[in-house]
Amino acid sequence: MQLPDPERLLADITAQIAPRISANTALVGIHSGGVWLMKRILETLDNKPDTGTLDAAMYRDDYAQRGLKNQPKPADIGFEVEGKHIILIDDIFFTGRTTRAAMNEIFDYGRPCKIELAVLINRGGAELPIKPDITGADMPLDASHTLELSQNTQGKLQLKLLTA
């Protein structure tokens, strides 16, 4: 299967995110891919918005079955969430459960006025009434596939498709 170029998708979503940013906006990346994307997007912006990072692992609904990931990273939300417009950034959108967990975590810091979701790829398969507002590409995949974003030592993004 021909995979899209993640660098091009990043440019696409950056172009969609930029006009939505106001003085009240914060970009929040979800570890790990979403944080890479958030940092790259930030580089292109002239007026730097507030930023934060999340690892929604502690808020997932499947914790009892699968436990924590090996090393959950501490969240870093250094701005006042109350009343903020937040753009959540993740790499691959699948079931929507990570997004739900991330939103729950954000609400533990305060009540944002609005949350939007930007993703590089929507692979289909949502299990919750949640969908991205900004998408680089739609790429429907069945559950036997795993799509992974990685970053090489030069910081260049790469996509990999694994089949079970």
Next chain:
Amino acid sequence: MYNPQLDQHKKLKHLLTIEGLPKAILQQILDTAETFIGINEREVKKVPLLRGKTVCNLFFENSTRTRTTFEIAAKRLSADVLNLNVSTSSQSKGETILDTVNNLIAMHADIFVVRHNQSGAAHFIAQHVPEHVSVINAGDGRHAHPTQGLLDVFTIRRYKPDMHNLRVAIVGDVLHSRVARSEIHALTTLGVPEVRVIAPKTLLPADVEKLGVQVFHDMQTGLKDVDVVMMLRLQNERMSGALLPSAQEYFNTYGLTPEKLALAKPDAIVMHPGPMNRGVEIDSRVADGAQSVILPQVTYGIAIRMAVMTLLAGGINT
């Protein structure tokens, strides 16, 4: 070798003692605790990891601090918490430990936190609980107090990250101290090259060298150039009688004063598991001084207990 603390996938099932736990598991607990530090500093100090679980603090021996930190840790993980001071309830009416435990299991407790004055009590309970129930030893007799040992090494790692290059001294009543035993096992397992114990002969176990420590009987040589000074509590009942002449004499010889602390490295940290006897094992000027990390120990104790309960309740997916 069979280790009752690990399940068939070598994951932590109970936490009874640090002795025999692999280094990887200790590091996993410390790394997980690191992620909870941030949560404890937030406005909403709660995550839903243990939602719907019931943690039962089963204290057959009094301890305010340990029980409170376990309670806070469980609540910050969204568990329901039950505190039982068994010394004042059914045991005094003649109920056996297992009857007490079985009653709580019938009420669907998921994690037991056990403190008992008999060595091996938590181990005994762990052998009799069903598969889905975990036991944490919160201090058993003179044997072990693993979460205290873990929070101590966690504190050291936060102030002195290079554990492979440290000299640590443990000072005081090692003989009666479950804290000292857990600290020694944690430090040696994590690769601290030099662990010293400093105490009078009457307050040291017979074969203490076999734990991999160097023995000193005086503070002057023992504290020389150490990076960490871990004081132990001298229990009131030991202060008079055969083991020690008097509390005052103990303070003169083994009490940590600014003068004695000056023998350690200038950036050495001072630790104490609490509760402190000021003027017996530690001088107030040291306890409240710039090198003291005694209160951070308490704060880190919550993160460590959250990490242990998290790993027991869900495990880590590797």
